[in-house]
Amino acid sequence: MSIQEEILKLAREVKEASRYLSKCSSKLKDEVLLAMSKKIKEKKDLLLEANQKDIASAEEENLPPALIDRLLLNDKRIDSMADGLKDVAQLKDPVGEVVGMWRRPNGLQIGQIRVPLGVVGIIYESRPNVTADATGLCLKSGNAIILRGGREAINSNKAIASLLQEALKRHDLPEPLITLIESTDRAWVQELVKLNGYIDVVILRGGKALLNVIGQESKVPIIAHGEGNCHTYIDKGADIDMAVKIAFNAKVQRPGVCNAMETLLVHKERAEEFLPIIAKKLKEAQVEIRGCPRTREIITDIDEAIEEDWYKEYLDLILAVKVVGSLDEAIDHINRYGSSHSEAIVTSSYQNSRRFLEEVDAAAIYVNASTRFTDGGEFGLGAEIGISTQKLHARGPMGLRELTTTKFIILGDGQIRE
C-alpha cells in the first residue's frame, strides 16, 4: 500500500469510530478518562523506559538542552499528565448543550445544539504530555483523534498512546478513536491534511515554519496555535511599582512561551523614571535589551532595536523597548507589528483602559495584569488544546467548547413553506 492508500484506510476507520463515540454517554467517556489516568500512574515505569530511549537519541543527536528538557518525562510530569486526564473528566461535557431554542410564529420549534466535530487531527512538537492532554480533551468532547507528534518523542508518544488505547479497549470502545501516526516520514503529514471529508479540523501546534508549509497544502480546515509577539504598554498614568512587576513577570517568568512579552512600550513622560528601574531588574535576570533611539538615551549601554526587532517573537531573554508619544502611537504600533495574541496596558486612566480594550485587535487584551495568563487553565476553561491566533471558529485559548460544532434541530407538526 502507498502512504496515500494507507492513510486513507486509517482515516476511514477513525471516522467510523468517531460516529460510534458521538453516541456515547458522558458517564462512559468519564469512566474511560479515569481509567486512562489510572493506567498512566500504574505503568509509570514503562513510560519512563520509553522516554529514556528518546532522551538517549536526542543526546546522541546533540539536540539543544531546552528541547531535551521539553522531551523529558519524570515522576512528577507523569503524575501531572495523569491528573490532567482526571481533571478533564470533571469538566462539563459540551456535547448536547442547547445553545438556544425558540419558537417561530408558524409553531416550528428551532434549537441549536452542540455536537462533536468528528475527527480532530493534531500536529505537535516535542512535549509528550500533549499526547495525553489532547486525547483527553478530544475524547471528552466526543471526537476521535489522529496524533502526529514530534519525531524526537516517538517512543514516549507510542507508549502513552498504547496505554490510553488499553483503557479504551477495556470499555469496548474502538481503538481507532486514538490513532497515533507512528511513521516519522513527513509525507504522512502531507497526505493527512488532504483528507477533507474524513478529518474535520487539524490543530497545528508548531511554529511558523510548519504553519507555512502545511497551511499552503491543507485541504482540511486548520486552527493554528500561532506565534505570540506580545506587548506591554506602560501608560502615562501607570503606577510605576505595578508596571515594573508586570513587565518583569511578562518577560522573565517563562520567556520561551507564546504569551511572554517581546516588546515593551513606554509613554515618553514616564520613560526617564521607569526605564532605569526595569532595565536594572531585567539585566540582573540576564535579559538583553534592544532599544529605540530615545530608550538608548536613557539606558545607554544597550544595542539598537532595528525595524525587524519589532516583528520578532524572541522566545528568549531578549526584549525590544520603544518610547512612544501617546496611547495612539502605542495602539498603532501593536496593531501593526503584533501577532494579535496577548497585549497589555498598565494604566490608572479609565478612559485609556477603555480605548486600549476597544482598539487593540488581539485574542487577549489585559489591563494591569501580565500577559502570561493567556492559557486555558488560567482563564478557567479547564484545559486547553491550543491557543488560536486566528479569528474564525476559535480565538485565544481553546477548550472543550472549541472542539465542537452545532446543528440546528427543527421540531414541527407538519409545517410546509408557503
Add this chain to the structure above:
Amino acid sequence: MSIQEEILKLAREVKEASRYLSKCSSKLKDEVLLAMSKKIKEKKDLLLEANQKDIASAEEENLPPALIDRLLLNDKRIDSMADGLKDVAQLKDPVGEVVGMWRRPNGLQIGQIRVPLGVVGIIYESRPNVTADATGLCLKSGNAIILRGGREAINSNKAIASLLQEALKRHDLPEPLITLIESTDRAWVQELVKLNGYIDVVILRGGKALLNVIGQESKVPIIAHGEGNCHTYIDKGADIDMAVKIAFNAKVQRPGVCNAMETLLVHKERAEEFLPIIAKKLKEAQVEIRGCPRTREIITDIDEAIEEDWYKEYLDLILAVKVVGSLDEAIDHINRYGSSHSEAIVTSSYQNSRRFLEEVDAAAIYVNASTRFTDGGEFGLGAEIGISTQKLHARGPMGLRELTTTKFIILGDGQIRE
C-alpha cells in the same frame, strides 16, 4: 500597476476603513442603513436602467431563462432590497455583546466580547440583491466588505454599490468600506483569496465548481455556501397525509434552491401505500422520478436511479426515490450520500425522532417539517449572508453573529503569574 499591486492597494484601504468602522456606534450604523434603504427607493429608475443593460446582454448571449430571471430587477424586487436594509437596521447589533464574564480566584476578571471580523470578502453569482443584502449585514456587524458579483450582473451591481456608497459619504464614513471589484477578470478573484492578513474571511456563494477552484488556491479562510443534497425520510409510523404534504413541498415549492429535497426515502412497510399518492402529485407538477428497483415495482413507469443519482443535487424538477428497510438504513444512506445540509424525517415515533435528530450529521435536521425552512429569515435570525455546510465557525444559516469573532478582555489590579 499589475492586478496584484492594484488589489493589494485596494485591500489596504479597505482594512484601514474597517478599523474606523469598528469604532462606530450602532446608532450611526443604523442611520446609514436607513439612508441606504431610502436612497435605493429614490433612485429606482437608475437601478432599473442599469439592470436593463445586464438583461439585454444576457439575452444577447442566450443565457438560460432561469438565470435571466435571477438577474432581473423590478419594482417589487428593488423595494424588497430596500426593505431588507431597513430590517437589518432593526436587528440587535452583535458587536460589543459580552458572551461571558467571570472572576478567577486571583481576582482577575475575564470576559469574552464580540467584535467584528474586520474585512469580509464575498464572491457570489447572478442575483444583484445580494450586493445590498451582504453589504447591509457587514455594515451592521462592523465589517468592511469586498464584493465580487457575477459577470452578468456587473451593471446592476455597480449601480447598487454606488448608491450605497453615497449614503456612506453623507455620513462621513470612508468609501472603501464598500468595495465592489468592477473588473470581471477572474485573475482578480485569484489574487483576492491570497490576501491573508488583509481579508479575514471569504464567503463563497457559487456552487461546487467555484469552490473547487477557489478552495484550492485560497490562503484566506473560506466559508462555503455549499450544495444541498437534502433528503426526506418517510418513517414506518408516518402520518401519510402529512408525509405527502411535506415531501411535495420540499421538492416542488422552489426546486432550484439548496434546501429543496433531492432524494425521498420511504420505509418498506409504507411504500405501497405512500408512493402511488406522492408519485401522482409529483407527476402532475412535472417532476421526473428516478427510483430504486423496489420503487419501480410500485411506480412502474419511471427510470431507474443509478448510484450517481444518490449523490446528485438536481436543483430541478427531478427526484430520486429509494425504499429502505429500516430507520438505520435511512440514516446510513443520508450520512453516506448527503451533503450535510438539511435532512427531514416524517414520523409518529418519539424514539425514531430522537434517533434521527441525534444520528444524522447535518446543519439542519427536521422532524415533521419541510426542509425548505433552512433560511436565516425563516429561522428567525433576521437575515442571512449564506448557509454554511461546513463545521467550523458557522454551520447552517449565517446571520450577524457569524460575521463576528470574540476577544478576551482581562481586567486586573497588578496580577502576575507565579
